[in-house]
Each structure stands twice: as structure tokens, then as C-alpha cells.
Amino acid sequence: MYFFQPADVKDMTFMTYKYPAKDDDRWMFIPAINMVKRIAAQDRRSSFVGSDFTYEDVSGRDIEDDTHAVEREEKVGNRDCYVVKSTPKGTDADYGYKVTWVDKGNFLPLKEEQYDKRGNRYKLFTADEVADIKSFPTLIKRTMKNLQTGHRTEVAYTKTDYDLGIEDSLFSERYLRQPPRKWID
Numbered sequence: 001m002y003f004f005q006p007a008d009v010k011d012m013t014f015m016t017y018k019y020p021a022k023d024d025d026r027w028m029f030i031p032a033i034n035m036v037k038r039i040a041a042q043d044r045r046s047s048f049v050g051s052d053f054t055y056e057d058v059s060g061r062d063i064e065d066d067t068h069a070v071e072r073e074e075k076v077g078n079r080d081c082y083v084v085k086s087t088p089k090g091t092d093a094d095y096g097y098k099v100t101w102v103d104k105g106n107f108l109p110l111k112e113e114q115y116d117k118r119g120n121r122y123k124l125f126t127a128d129e130v131a132d133i134k135s136f137p138t139l140i141k142r143t144m145k146n147l148q149t150g151h152r153t154e155v156a157y158t159k160t161d162y163d164l165g166i167e168d169s170l171f172s173e174r175y176l177r178q179p180p181r182k183w184i185d
């Protein structure tokens with residue numbers, strides 16, 4: 001992920017290696033200090049570059065870490081959704097449980113409410129814009145709102161694409177520091 005704006009995160013890059021049933025590997029290049037920082041697994045609940053999203057919100061949790069139950073079906077806007085309650089199996093989550101509205105047609109999360117361990121709603125995620133990119137339904141605009149502070153973070157993915165022929169070798173620490181211009185310009 002390459003950041004264009006706002007100014008305080010411009011030129012930062014973020015990379016995640018996802019693994020089933022084990023902690024993800026995450027790295028962030030911080031141009032102000034010319035350093036690639038590895039994000040520790042225990043930091044998954046930390047704020048993602050000062051936003052209302054956490055590292056875990058951005059890169060996700062392993063599906064096996066929670067117990068999931070379809071509670072009901074409901075519409076979000078004009079989209080039919082499954083409403084799924086997810087409860088952590090262990091104590092490693094920041095929330096007591098979360099409720100996610102999953103689009104029945106493409107299985108994208110359109111809305112998610114996170115509840116603290118006392119059952120109070122404290123975070124709200126919304127998928128504000130979904131686009132079809134090369135026949136893949138893709139979230140290109142999303143918002144996370146902290147319901148306790150009222151602060152919110154809006155994220156827009158301006159250059160999203162698939163099947164670009166990017167070589168695996170580009171997913172390395174070296175290219176976090178100097179991403180190839182042809183992929184980000």
C-alpha cells in the first residue's frame with residue numbers, strides 16, 4: 001500500500017504477508033526517518049498510521065480466531081446482507097464481539113460494528129464505495145468511526161487494479177523504500 005496523502009503520511013508504504021493460522025508479517029516504510037519498521041504481531045491493535053483503523057482492521061484477522069454465527073439477513077442500502085456476529089475465541093482481540101453486514105452477492109463487508117468487552121458499541125466501519133475492477137467487486141472507499149470520540153478516518157484507494165504482472169520480488173523491504181515508479185505514478 002502506497003500513501004499519496006495526507007501530507008504527514010505521503011510516500012509511506014505498508015506491506016503485509018498474510019498466513020493462515022499464524023501471525024501476519026507487517027512492515028512500514030517511514031520516509032521522514034528513512035527507515036523500514038517491522039510491525040510486531042502484538043501491535044495489531046495499535047492505530048494504523050494515526051488513523052481510527054488498527055493494523056488488524058487493515059490486514060484482517062484469521063477466520064479461525066473467532067466464532068461466527070449468522071444472526072439474520074438485512075439490507076444495507078439496496079444490498080441484501082448476512083448479518084454475522086463474530087466473537088473472539090481468545091483474549092487477543094480488542095473487542096468483545098463484532099457484527100458484520102456481509103453482501104450476499106459478493107461477500108464484501110459493507111458495515112461492521114465493534115463492541116467492547118462490556119457490550120458497548122465503540123467502532124463503526126462502513127464501505128462507502130464499491131467498484132467493479134476487472135470484474136472483481138472492490139472496496140475503494142471506506143470509513144472507520146470511533147463512536148467514543150466522534151473522530152473518523154476516511155480512506156480512498158485511488159489506484160486499485162488487478163493482474164498487473166507485478167513480480168513477487170517487488171514485495172520486499174527494498175521496494176518498500178523505493179517502490180517502482182511505474183506502479184505508483
